[in-house]
Amino acid sequence: MTRIDDKFAALRAEGKKAFVAYVMAGDPDYATSLEIVKGLPAAGVDIIELGMPFTDPMADGPTIQLAGQRALEGGQTLQKTLDMAAEFRRGDDVTPIVMMGYYNPIHSRGVDRFLTDAKAAGIDGLIVVDLPPEEDDELCIPAQKAGLNFIRLATPTTDDKRLPKVLTNTSGFVYYVSITGITGAAAAEAADVGPEVARIKAKTDLPVIVGFGIRTPETSQAIASVADGAVVGSAIVAMIGEGRKPAEVLDFVRGLADGAHRA
């Protein structure tokens, strides 16, 4: 059992859907980013996705690309992202943290060393966009052995034939990408997403969380109502990009979280 499993068990007991928030670690700088991350649980966030900045985020739209650039220009490194998680963990031993990003910074550090450090920092799961099931030996299987959840993305192009492959070796939850496209692009429609979530849930007992294209409390509620929860990233990151104060960002997050929790 990881903190992620515990969190979903608790939500289920309360009859609540999950709200997951993504922020880029180190955006716009380490201190501001840490202040925002520390405020997320009180704003209603059930699971934190902590973005690892990368120079070449191939699946991300302009909003998250720019967040990564700001973080890198501010001196963010993988070590600092791990430090940030550890610092958060000292004040909160319950809220799961999932690190999300691309493989090369982890590859560069070395998989074994990264997993040891991530575990020590209190990380609970990993989402690595450019590691499909075909590359499971790289990080997925070592991560599970190290006691971290490896959360897989399922997409509209993941057909029934392929779905079992995507679900094998997945743990924690399944992240359903609501659109074909990059982060922050098209708007998600609950009417399209519902049947897809049902299709995945027919094949797994894991919770299915939906992300991409959710920007408002209303969509957050609508999407969470047809799934086990909703993820918002770009809309939050865009506010940070506008230079809004952490308190303003957290107010916006609270609205989104309330939306999902009403579902």
Added chain:
Amino acid sequence: MADDLFNSFMNGPDENGRFGKFGGRFVSETLMPLILSLEEEYEKAKTDESFWAEMEDLWKHYVGRPSPLYYADRLTRHLGGAKIYLKRDELNHTGAHKINNVLGQIILARRMGKTRIIAETGAGQHGVATATVCAKFGLKCVVYMGAHDVERQAPNVFRMRLLGAEVHPVTSGRGTLKDAMNDALRDWVTNVRDTFYCIGTVAGPHPYPAMVRDFQSIIGKEVRWQLAEQEGEGRLPDTVIAAIGGGSNAMGLFYPFLDDPTVRIIGVEAGGKGVNDKYEHCASLTGGRPGVLHGNRTYLLQDADGQILEGFSISAGLDYPGIGPEHSWLHDIGRAEYVSITDAEALEAFQLSCAQEGIIPALEPSHALAHVIKIAPDLPGDHIIVMNMCGRGDKDIFTVAKHLGFEINTGG
């Protein structure tokens, strides 16, 4: 024979798209079904005679293949050593080797029922080749090109637009070739149903590195029979040399010779201002280390934290921080040697080719030629070097003029 086959260097990649530890399929889940279906189609096409018949017909009548294998006698005498042959792929339609591969991918795209073609381009040669073949087949074409390259390769941008392609200047990241590839991948992940991504080099996720190599291998295959025709049955080159950005023209020349142990294979990377710790170069193999980018594991220019660095070269076509995974493998097992040439050396070679042979080369093969100039004088007269003259220099005259201190008035 069985032993020979087992020990062959030509069996890669394996079923996971690996050349040793290099290569692979490091893409998002959305793209995974697309590259699997591409692999399936390519496997079918590979053994389909009608596919190759169409390729050969177009190679001959549209591209102008076979390209000549030309004995550069004045250059040979000037250098006073090895006998130098130039494989004249700069004489292909559109002026470079790029079209060899584009034809293959577009025929495949048509077989798959795709109606929209996307491509990335650096110097613009791959973009022009893709726009050309799309025009020929009436397909919609969108080319991603770094904003910096759009500026320094203006003639090619105009060519692509004349040919009906949409050119998207890429400003994301630092606005270079790697960012153009990122934006092409972002387009593909958004338009999964009707779009085919025509990659210009032996990089990207499996099956691209193998597929592009196979299409470019026509270069080396022609060299084999052309050299035998001119030098006698069974005569192989002693050394083959080609420039490397992503490495497709080099892979095309090298591949048919991998199992001939007497053939020395040399790839020439762009050394920019010199391979130094400030990364003012694009020499991934001589100055980088293994990492994962754009769908494959290969040698990359990256910092200690795994962030990708920008390459630097006078040649936009070599300005890529990675290299095809098969080259990384050939480097590690020692079957091929990789060296680097600076901007200044390439510029000198460029001028020597103009003066000695009446051939204005592109800046990319000028790097290969610069290495020929280095090694040829010390080799005996019966040593045969075949160098791939993979592109012509029309596109580069403005850059070269600037470096040589000339001003070209383009205002008419």
